[in-house]
Structure formats: structure tokens, C-alpha cells
Amino acid sequence: GGDDQCIKIVEMSLRERVIEKKREWLIKNSHASSVKSVRFIEEERRVVSISMDQRMNVWNLNEIWNGEGGGGEVEPKSGKDRNVLEMSEMVDIADLGWLDFEKIGENVWVCGVAGMGIQLFRFAFQ
Numbered sequence: 001g002g003d004d005q006c007i008k009i010v011e012m013s014l015r016e017r018v019i020e021k022k023r024e025w026l027i028k029n030s031h032a033s034s035v036k037s038v039r040f041i042e043e044e045r046r047v048v049s050i051s052m053d054q055r056m057n058v059w060n061l062n063e064i065w066n067g068e069g070g071g072g073e074v075e076p077k078s079g080k081d082r083n084v085l086e087m088s089e090m091v092d093i094a095d096l097g098w099l100d101f102e103k104i105g106e107n108v109w110v111c112g113v114a115g116m117g118i119q120l121f122r123f124a125f126q
Contacts, residue, residue, distance in 0.1 A: 003034045007049055009061065025064055027084065031055060037099040041109065044125045046086070050096045050113055056121065060086040093117045 007027040013020050031051035038049045047059040064084060095115035102110050104122075111121040 005029055005031050005033065005035060005051070007035060007038055007047065007059070009040075009047060025061075027059065030057060030059075036097050039099050039101055041101060041125075044107070044109075046125065048099060048101070048111060050091065050099050052096065054091045054094070054096065056089045056091050056099075056111070056113060057085060058087040058123070059084045089121065091119055093119050 005028075007030045008024060009027070010024040011022045013022055030049060031053050032055070033052035035049055035051050038047060040047050045061045047061060048056065049059070050056050061084060091113055093113055093115045094117070096113055098112075098114040100112050102112075104110050107125045109123045109125070111123060113119050113121070
């Protein structure tokens with residue numbers, strides 16, 4: 001995340017104390033303003049991001065992660081096979097800067113976002 005409104009996702013491997021970059025994806029125009037926090041939910045293959053635009057976006061990486069190739073640029077809504085934006089919610093908190101998750105059940109998560117206050121969301125992934 002950052003001021004360029006993009007999210008970069010890099011898949012890496014660690015072998016014999018050597019880190020190797022395998023694939024990477026760049027989600028362009030992920031938000032309308034600076035991306036402030038990004039979290040990866042590994043077992044769900046989801047990325048959640050918050051921005052100064054007061055939006056929380058959930059990115060479903062299953063399609064691109066399981067695909068062939070070395071990654072590349074991904075538009076948030078670039079067609080049925082590459083549509084990674086799963087959900088976008090308006091957040092009531094100003095000056096967002098913090099985001100975290102806690103699993104509370106089978107495929108059920110609670111997300112906390114904070115800035116000038118705190119707001120909680122509940123997700124059930126399928």
C-alpha cells in the first residue's frame with residue numbers, strides 16, 4: 001500500500017536461508033486515496049485493505065493465486081476471471097490507519113479498523 005493507491009502482493013519462498021521471489025501481483029487503483037494498512041488472511045487467500053478514502057476492500061486472491069504464470073498487473077474489475085475485488089465497505093471512522101483480524105469460527109472472522117475511533121466488522125468467507 002501507499003500513496004500510489006496500489007497494492008503489491010509478492011509470493012516468496014525460503015529455502016536454506018535464501019529468500020526467493022516467486023510471483024508478484026500489482027492491484028492498480030485499489031483505492032481512491034492513500035492505502036494505509038493491508039492484511040493477508042493466508043488460509044482464506046484474502047487481502048483486506050483500508051485507505052484514507054474511508055473504504056475497506058476485501059480482495060479474493062483465489063483466482064489469480066491458482067492461475068498460471070508469474071503474476072502481473074491486476075485491475076480491481078478487469079473481467080470475470082480476474083475480478084479480485086470481492087467486497088468494498090464504507091467505514092465510519094476518520095483517519096484510518098490500523099487494521100487487524102481474529103478468527104472466531106469456521107471461516108468466520110472479526111476485523112477491527114481504527115483511526116479516530118474503532119469499528120468492527122464480521123466476515124464469513126465461503
